[in-house]
Amino acid sequence: MTGTMTAVQPKPTQAIEGAILFLRRWLAHPLRMGSIVPSSKALCSRLVKHGWPEDGTAVLELGAGTGVITRAFLDAGLAPERLVVVEVDGDMVPYLRATLPGVTVIEGDAKRLQELLPERFRGRIGSVICGIPLVLLPLADQKLFTGAMETVAPGRGFLQFSYCITSPLSGSKLGLNPKKKAWTPFNFPPASVWRYMPID
Numbered sequence: 001m002t003g004t005m006t007a008v009q010p011k012p013t014q015a016i017e018g019a020i021l022f023l024r025r026w027l028a029h030p031l032r033m034g035s036i037v038p039s040s041k042a043l044c045s046r047l048v049k050h051g052w053p054e055d056g057t058a059v060l061e062l063g064a065g066t067g068v069i070t071r072a073f074l075d076a077g078l079a080p081e082r083l084v085v086v087e088v089d090g091d092m093v094p095y096l097r098a099t100l101p102g103v104t105v106i107e108g109d110a111k112r113l114q115e116l117l118p119e120r121f122r123g124r125i126g127s128v129i130c131g132i133p134l135v136l137l138p139l140a141d142q143k144l145f146t147g148a149m150e151t152v153a154p155g156r157g158f159l160q161f162s163y164c165i166t167s168p169l170s171g172s173k174l175g176l177n178p179k180k181k182a183w184t185p186f187n188f189p190p191a192s193v194w195r196y197m198p199i200d
């Protein structure tokens with residue numbers, strides 16, 4: 001995490017645009033968004049720390065929103081070519097593409113990861129960050145997302161941030177081993193970072 005890359009920061013007008021966009025999309029789809037504001041810098045830095053990929057591999061982020069986590073990886077020195085993000089909201093995607101040059105931005109439902117992931121990333125995903133609020137979904141849907149992540153990044157598990165005090169996902173029902181990696185009060189609401197690893 002000591003790279004020399006400097007991320008392209010959004011212009012002040014783009015940053016304001018991003019905050020307004022997030023709120024607007026939350027009003028349209030509160031459950032799909034799961035949060036009224038983007039993740040804080042404090043939460044993003046914890047995700048970067050625990051989600052840093054091994055050399056030669058890439059980070060896959062699901063539910064990029066306005067790209068605050070992606071930008072934190074770039075700020076920490078990850079090359080944009082090593083980042084691939086999936087976002088279902090068609091209003092967010094142009095914003096992501098405009099403010100994250102070089103990052104691969106895929107528009108679509110992350111349940112369809114296997115077909116959406118470009119060929120050049122296959123077998124190269126070293127770290128998965130799930131920003132989709134899986135806790136709000138029925139178990140059957142949670143299984144579709146966790147299965148999709150396991151298919152494109154076998155054995156890697158994934159990081160999930162959550163505002164819950166206990167594990168937001170049932171490890172026993174999903175065949176995953178949950179471990180709390182971090183917590184920060186400096187987020188709205190205060191948030192934890194969980195790592196879920198597949199149980200062999």
Ligand SMILES: C[S@@+](CC[C@H](N)C(=O)[O-])C[C@H]1O[C@@H](n2cnc3c(N)ncnc32)[C@H](O)[C@@H]1O
Nearest residue numbers: 033034038039063064065087088089109110131
């Ligand atoms: C809590 S927001 C997180 C945004 C950003 N990662 C952050 O931390 O500020 C959840 C994001 O997941 C996206 N999302 C929800 N369901 C999705 C799905 N099935 N496929 C891809 N993205 C999805 C939403 O549109 C939203 O941008």
